[in-house]
Amino acid sequence: MAYWLMKSEPDAYSIDDLERDQMEPWDGIRNYQARNMIRDEMQVGDQAFFYHSSCKVPAIAGIMKIASAAYPDPTQFDPKAKHYDEKSTADDPRWVLVDVAFVRKMQRPVTLSELKAHPGLADFKLTQRGNRLSIFPVSEEHWKLILGLE
DNA sequence: GCCAACGTTGGC
DNA sequence: GCCAACGTTGGC
Numbered sequence: 001m002a003y004w005l006m007k008s009e010p011d012a013y014s015i016d017d018l019e020r021d022q023m024e025p026w027d028g029i030r031n032y033q034a035r036n037m038i039r040d041e042m043q044v045g046d047q048a049f050f051y052h053s054s055c056k057v058p059a060i061a062g063i064m065k066i067a068s069a070a071y072p073d074p075t076q077f078d079p080k081a082k083h084y085d086e087k088s089t090a091d092d093p094r095w096v097l098v099d100v101a102f103v104r105k106m107q108r109p110v111t112l113s114e115l116k117a118h119p120g121l122a123d124f125k126l127t128q129r130g131n132r133l134s135i136f137p138v139s140e141e142h143w144k145l146i147l148g149l150e
Numbered sequence: 151g152c153c154a155a156c157g158t159t160g161g162c
Numbered sequence: 163g164c165c166a167a168c169g170t171t172g173g174c
Binding site: 007030058131 | 170171172173
């Protein structure tokens with residue numbers, strides 16, 4: 001089983017929204033590297049940190065579970081959607097998503113500044129400069145270390 | 151709102 | 163295939 005981190009702006013969709021909805025299609029991914037990981041590597045049952053980005057206190061806010069195989073992101077075909085892609089076709093969809101299921105909120109958010117300060121996380125992707133990927137794998141070692149911080 | 155660090159696009 | 167221009171991400 002693999003571990004992941006997935007970013008979302010809490011103003012758009014937060015861990016509280018996922019707790020309410022329980023299950024949600026993680027749509028809007030429009031980056032090829034992220035797409036390839038969703039399509040080729042994510043497995044049902046994998047666990048993922050829910051990270052709140054672009055907000056007052058950027059932090060890991062909760063845990064969720066990958067709940068479906070990858071399938072075409074319907075928002076790419078919707079001209080009114082924010083992430084509409086006019087070049088994508090139903091025959092050859094460019095973007096995929098997975099459903100995610102709520103597992104739990106962190107006992108308390110583990111903030112970005114804490115993660116940055118921890119010597120054991122020097123090579124954690126989130127805290128490395130220039131990191132912009134909205135989805136990336138987390139090693140088991142880092143996963144457990146972060147769980148120990150909450 | 152600023153800006154660094156990318157990724158994408160398109161002319162050549 | 164190069165690279166300048168442009169768009170996006172996301173912390174601060």
